Amino acid sequence: xxxxxxxxxxxxxxxxxxxxxxxxxxxxxxxxxxxxxxxxxxxxxxxxxxxxxxxxxxxxxxxxxxxxxxxxxxxxxxxxxxxxxxxxxxxxxxxxxxxxxxxxxxxxxxxxxxxxxxxxxxxxxxxxxxxxxxxxxxxxxxxxxxxxxxxxxxxxxxxxxxxxxxxxxxxxxxxxxxxxxxxxxxxxxxxxxxxxxxxxxxxxxxxxxxxxxxxxxxxxxxxxxxxxxxxxxxxxxxxxxxxxxxxxxxxxxxxxxxxxxxxxxxxxxxxxxxxxxxxxxxxxxxxxxxxxxxxxxxxxxxxxxxxxxxxxxxxxxxxxxxxxxxxxxxxxxxxxxxxxxxxxxxxxxxxxxxxxxxxxxxxxxxxxxxxxxxxxxxxxx
Numbered sequence: 001x002x003x004x005x006x007x008x009x010x011x012x013x014x015x016x017x018x019x020x021x022x023x024x025x026x027x028x029x030x031x032x033x034x035x036x037x038x039x040x041x042x043x044x045x046x047x048x049x050x051x052x053x054x055x056x057x058x059x060x061x062x063x064x065x066x067x068x069x070x071x072x073x074x075x076x077x078x079x080x081x082x083x084x085x086x087x088x089x090x091x092x093x094x095x096x097x098x099x100x101x102x103x104x105x106x107x108x109x110x111x112x113x114x115x116x117x118x119x120x121x122x123x124x125x126x127x128x129x130x131x132x133x134x135x136x137x138x139x140x141x142x143x144x145x146x147x148x149x150x151x152x153x154x155x156x157x158x159x160x161x162x163x164x165x166x167x168x169x170x171x172x173x174x175x176x177x178x179x180x181x182x183x184x185x186x187x188x189x190x191x192x193x194x195x196x197x198x199x200x201x202x203x204x205x206x207x208x209x210x211x212x213x214x215x216x217x218x219x220x221x222x223x224x225x226x227x228x229x230x231x232x233x234x235x236x237x238x239x240x241x242x243x244x245x246x247x248x249x250x251x252x253x254x255x256x257x258x259x260x261x262x263x264x265x266x267x268x269x270x271x272x273x274x275x276x277x278x279x280x281x282x283x284x285x286x287x288x289x290x291x292x293x294x295x296x297x298x299x300x301x302x303x304x305x306x307x308x309x310x311x312x313x314x315x316x317x318x319x320x321x322x323x324x325x326x327x328x329x330x331x332x333x334x335x336x337x338x339x340x341x342x343x344x345x346x347x348x349x350x351x352x353x354x355x356x357x358x359x360x361x362x363x364x365x366x367x368x369x370x371x372x373x374x375x376x377x378x379x380x381x
Contacts, residue, residue, distance in 0.1 A: 004317030010354035016205045022249040026242035051248035058255045060188035071211035072179035075198035076103035078224040086220035091141025092116045098339040126288040127156035149181040153336040154287030155296025164193030183254035206250030210243030265294035295355035304349030312374035
């Protein structure tokens with residue numbers, strides 16, 4: 001059954017009509033290469049730079065601090081591998097948390113295979129890591145710390161400002177994977193003590209396959225893709241002009257709508273949580289109760305298999321996702337659910353519902369009603 005109610009906006013979002021409209025000329029008549037000197041190429045170059053300025057405006061950065069990538073995973077890989085390589089003579093120790101996106105965790109694991117050392121910090125039962133814990137883990141040879149802004153599974157918002165302030169005072173580079181947060185909550189690079197930030201367009205109603213990396217001026221960032229001189233010689237390859245233009249348009253719209261959308265999603269989230277807590281027994285909310293992304297709800301349900309639950313929800317036209325990775329029909333507990341110490345009899349029943357700009361209270365009511373029915377059926381089996 002097709003999705004009647006889409007509750008998986010953390011996975012991806014629908015591209016807005018305004019975004020498609022902005023991209024259309026660059027998929028048709030405006031097909032030039034931005035590296036050429038004739039008029040159609042110059043127009044492509046100008047379109048890219050205008051998009052760079054728009055994105056910089058939204059996150060309160062300088063245009064020259066924005067680098068275009070293929071998405072959040074590339075941005076994470078670029079920062080971690082580049083900074084580690086650039087600073088290896090100063091030290092080969094990095095710090096991250098156990099609940100990061102796999103793009104961060106596996107980049108760190110790759111560096112460990114090259115002789116680097118990585119400290120993986122534990123989080124509390126809400127998924128929070130404190131600035132004090134980060135400071136305690138610092139060593140003389142620590143060169144980079146990476147802590148995500150908002151967790152993609154449980155929605156917890158980390159104390160990025162506090163962590164960054166401690167690291168800046170010590171001259172240590174700080175990266176945050178903000179893929180789930182950009183376009184959802186206000187982020188100012190002028191105010192946040194962050195040196196690198198990763199983002200992906202399809203999380204805020206832009207196109208897939210394009211993202212950006214913010215790198216503060218004077219920070220180390222070596223070339224990630226070698227070849228031509230695109231992105232000031234840092235990332236070679238002919239630019240995805242349509243994708244870049246679409247991403248900028250989507251982010252501007254997200255910023256303009258944020259004061260309304262953020263409040264609406266927070267209210268819907270709280271309503272969702274309260275209904276479920278009162279109407280479904282033996283269920284727990286994962287993540288921080290209020291220090292969390294506006295539209296994120298993640299539950300673990302006692303005695304339920306998430307894979308089976310999602311099948312029943314889809315039969316009711318509701319698309320959600322497991323709080324765990326599913327492989328060949330077997331539920332494998334995710335590293336995030338393990339890290340926050342969800343009890344064993346609850347962990348396999350972890351499901352995530354993430355709402356978006358068009359989600360309504362009626363959608364939430366239908367979702368909760370379907371969840372109640374599905375849980376009742378599975379508990380009777």
